[in-house]
Amino acid sequence: MQQRLKPAIAALSLMLPLTSLAGAKGAVPPAPVAAKKAVADTYHGTKVDDPYQWMEKSDDAEVRKWVEGQTAHMRAVLDKLPSRDAIRARITTLLSHKSAAHFAMVQRGGVMFAMKFQPPRQQSMLVVLPSVDDTSSARVLVDPMELDPSGHTTIDFFVPSQDGKKVAVSMSKDGTESGDVTVYDVATGKALPGEVVPRVNGGTAGGGLTWNGDGTGFFYTRYPRGEERPAVDRDFFLQVYFHKLGTPTDQDTYELGKDAPRIANYQLETSEDGKHVLAVLGNGDGGEYALYLRGPQGTWTQLSTFEDKLTDATFGKDVLYVLSRKDAPRGKLLRIPLATPAQDKATVLIPEGEASLVGVRPTATRLYVVEQLGGPTRMRMLDLDGKELGVVPTPPVSSVGGTVYLGGDDVLFGTSSYTEPSAVYRYTAKDGKLAKTALGRTSPVDTRNVVVDRVMCTSKDGTQVPLNILHARGTKQNGNNPTLLTGYGGFNVSLSPGFSPMNFAFIEQGGVVAIANLRGGAEFGEEWHANGSLTKKQNVFDDFYACAKLLVEQKWTKPERLAIQGGSNGGLLMGAALTQHPEMYRTVLAHVGIYDMLRVELTPNGQFNIPEYGTVKNPEQFQAMYGYSPYHHVKDGVKYPSVLFTSGENDPRVDPFHSRKMVARMQAATGSKRPVLLRTNNMGHGMGTPLGEKIEELVDVYSFVFNELGMKYKPVDGKLPAPAAK
Template sequence: MKLTTALAAAALLLPLTSPAAGKGASKPPVTEKKEVVDTYHGTEVKDAYQWLEATDDAKVKQWNDAQNAHTRAILDRLPGREGIRQRVAELLSWKSPGYAGLTEANGTLIGVKYQPPRQQPYVVVIGSADDTSKERSLLDPMVIDPSGHTTIDFIEPTLDGKKLAVSLSKNGTESGDVSVYDVATGKPLPNEVVPRVNGGTAGGGLAWNADGTGYFYTRYPRGEERPAEDRDFFQQVYFHKLGTPTEKDTYALGKDFPRIAMTELETSPDGKFITAMVANGDGGEFMLYLHGPDGKWAQVTKFADKVIRARFGHDGAIYLLSRQDAPRGKVLRLALATPTLDKATVLLPEGEASVQGFFPTKSRLYVSEQLGGPSQLRMVDLKGKDLGLVPTPPVSSVGGLVSAGGEDIYFSNSSFVQPQAWYRFTPADGKVTKTALAKTSPMDVSDVEVVRTEATSKDGTKVPLTILKKKGTKLNGTNPTLLTGYGGFNISISPGFSPLAGLWLEQGGVYAIANLRGGSEFGEKWHAEGSLTKKQNVFDDFYACAKLLVDQKYTQPKKLAIQGGSNGGLLMGAVVTQHPEAYGAVVARVGLYDMLRSERTSNGQFNVTEYGTVKDPEQFKALLAYSPVHNVKDGTKYPPVLFTSGANDPRVDPFHSRKMVARMQTATAAKSPILLRADAETGHGSGTPLNARIEEEVDAYSFIFSQLGVKYLPPAKKVAAPKPQ
């Protein structure tokens, strides 16, 4: 949420003027039915709640306010809530800072710093990764906007490290304007704002030219260039020269791109070349363009070539990640002197692990790869000779590679029991050293064990499942358990430290993470088996994981809570309608629930390459078969569900949550609450101020604790051992 105080967050969700905020607020408001019939390929589909799609309609706003009042009437009086609030605030406000988005330019290391209790992260120039006292603030969104409503989308330094482009957006919209800052002084260059470079649909980015006098950037339609319904589409690449009005920016590339194109830009180390990697929506298809010293753009790969990543080397070549006849990925080397795909050679053939990305230095290539969730860092020389693995802990995540000078690199690493930290690897002696850019844990997790196992899905597929529990936890079927997953968009769920998982564990709970099909855990085949007409596999995988937790006596259905967000919110909606008896509580955040009308929204059209379209008969059939709102059945006893949404969400329209709540409240035969937590000042989650995030987590965990019958007990304070005399 985009709020500055916990008090304001609570007040926002309970409109004092709402007629439902009084005595009758403990019952859900009655939702009017206005039946509409849509016909798809000869199939009639009834929709009684289509009217709830009209966000700006006064009746929809009134309904929304009444739902929020009902939700607050229930959540605000849950037992143990204030204790949970205090603990959540302690954990999320832990003053140990975190660092993200590290980037190096000409020896200058710049990053984005998260420093609670600050509401937003800020940009810092890091003098030394081993001494944080040398860092200085470069740009603080809280200085620009003390309300906490402004956040950083991305940063990009010039090759010489003297200037920094920053995209800033407000209210969770992700609609970012780019300004340029002088790195030495921290002052913005005057009259240097380029609007709408970043967006919640197609993302955004930029790439500087060699001397830092201008940059190529992603440009959304402006003004009346296109009709209103097209202004989140047709992203193109333009060039902006510093010191000139943005109206003078020149077109570079993209007039023939798909409507749902999404472009990433990168500059070569010498500044002579630029790449544009263009995605066809969210489904995993990419094409690559190259801009050379001749000032022209040339297409290097097409969608059908299955090249999905590109990175400049320091040896006059570009390295490509290809999944052509290699679903787990192979690495190609292509000389920039002959930039046609038929000239590329295989540097690293497909192996057992799934290649996720790579980082070239002058003598080697660091390759990030994973097998089922955890990741590792492999090294090969520039001829493909295996140089072994960088030493990292087991069941951990590796990412964020950046130069540390010479052949040394910095990388980020975290695990389920170790907070994120940045490390330096020195290939000369093979040593890994922890830097000062390391978070500390707000709690003792030394008694937590990590169990890696596999569930067997409906079709026999083995699905990785990670289980966190305190040592000595008895498997007697009575442990409150929280299971989460995602399963989509080629995104893997990798190990990471979560203080809120720690909150659950310190109360005696079991926490589980499912690595479902649809992600990238085992490469493109794993992704493809969980997308388009095969999306049902994702829900079968999750149910198999839930069943394993019950069968192996970790828990029982009434003690099993599940939660997920975005595509994971869709997951929650699908599994609760398919197996309502299997869960004791559900938290579904910013999810998609009407899969037949999702593509009518802006970002829903980008999702078509992942989910499919109702225009295709077979894809329509698959969508209807699992679309949560269409599979709610009257008279079914559904478990308690808390749905969350953000009014400014550019990725998932909040009408999904409204329609799902209306349908479930009407249909359920149980007394369990079906609640909507609709926030007026948030988006999909990006840029949510710290205090607002705390409020949301207090609601979510209070709800889970109460519905599973778990009494919250403040953790015992550890007494320090007496000092020796």
């Protein structure tokens, strides 16, 4: 099943090269001062001033002039920072490492499909893999760079037909995530004439599709078209339609969703025999789901409501395996027979345990179950009756996922850790052997001398919060190491171990990297998520502060050398961190974040966020959001850290007005001389950003953080120091 994490952990939003508007002698133009205009809103008797509300209109001439002035100021400041050429060369080496990445693998009809990222190409492409042990055999099916040499077109998702002979591909431009689907013939790689279905994917409700059994058509998510709904509703009311190949798309037939919430989203899957279709309806982004099943007769049956807490499902042979969190916040696995699809026919196959269930992949006689362990994950094996068969051997403190059924009881899956890049393994059930395929990446750096310490921090209410500390072996805890702390804490998104070359760009300069597993994620199940959402969102910020304090108390660093970074919901975390504890951080990197919690729900995707954050219409939720909303807690005269805000003009998930208003308020209020910069681009939330623009943004980000933390950049030879001899 296609899984959707939204808002995603934002990739750094990226910017097209802009000409510096600094004077000929290198003078730095001052940041333009945003006018304060008397505007106030009243919520449940509470009057809230909003002097920068006028900045919410992206097409307003005054707003555009202010943004242009901020860009000129930002470019002049960042372009003068030391060692930019050396930093650019290093980041280019790290991110353009020519070892290809393969991901989103799926096998249909004996054909293995995958996305392939091959630097220095700007975008990933869709390929067919005749052999997982010989990547040179890969055949390109769809290359966005051939369709759009600018690099601004990206593949949102792809879905092969059951027989592997056709594949439907959604593509969007400029970071908008507004994707049209084109159907390709797998044998020839050519698009089928006239087979383009518009507006299947979007930045609010996402999107997806699944084929019927014989490959003559597919069920897909359909946004309102044309004048079907008023303009304000065209990013809402997602429904499921069916498209028959060879017919005009305006003749597509309705299937499901007329009675669904305005903020509905869907995941779709077809059974292996093609007789059943599963639709998982999401109520916005807060983790509530309802399940629907289409039977062989073409009728839909509702299997569950939001209150039933069935959160995901997948097909097995003649059964449906369903993940339930009803009276089981860490999850239990149910089995429902397709012959009598009803909850009262369900049996508990795997009861709730200590680990949190993430997903299941059925094979001929086995179940491969992925479980969350507070950040790291593992894969357990059971027979079809739930009997334990052991654990698939994977590295400690690592992530496992992307399981692909190969036939029989054999599977393909991926792993990654903080120090090892992604690898893809074939597990052969008959002999229990694990074999590494050729689909993994090699590392651009030698990481053998990097140590990962996993410690627990005590939050304000006593909750134990995991913190992962990455550092070079022998790093002294002398309270003086430049340190970069990051977190997310929301939307059931777990920060599981993953390989990031940029972590090593920081560590090789003498730095320490710390990654926090905060409440709001799914690291310990639904209770962990619920205790970091809605009226309990403040727990996330308390958890993050506890992690920062531990880094200082254990003398990894000190506030003067501590930087923090986060994007999207993690950008909100950055805003709350810097306004609640400005004394704790030297610099803040806040990417595509939400900062005005009282007006976020007025944006399309903000509506989808209501189940996670709450609404100002609810008095209790309003008080909670107003209590931490970063924009409303900037205080005049406070000596704030330096901050680099980034935003995307085409961002469909977080409106760039959040960054504009926050920057205007902070520049007017701060009592320190530290810079508050806004870096705006013409892309989106980060998805689909070309490689070259990613590099340019990271050059700005790392030049900024190195300078602010007093790190004098030292050129490196491409390798971290080797481990000391024993």
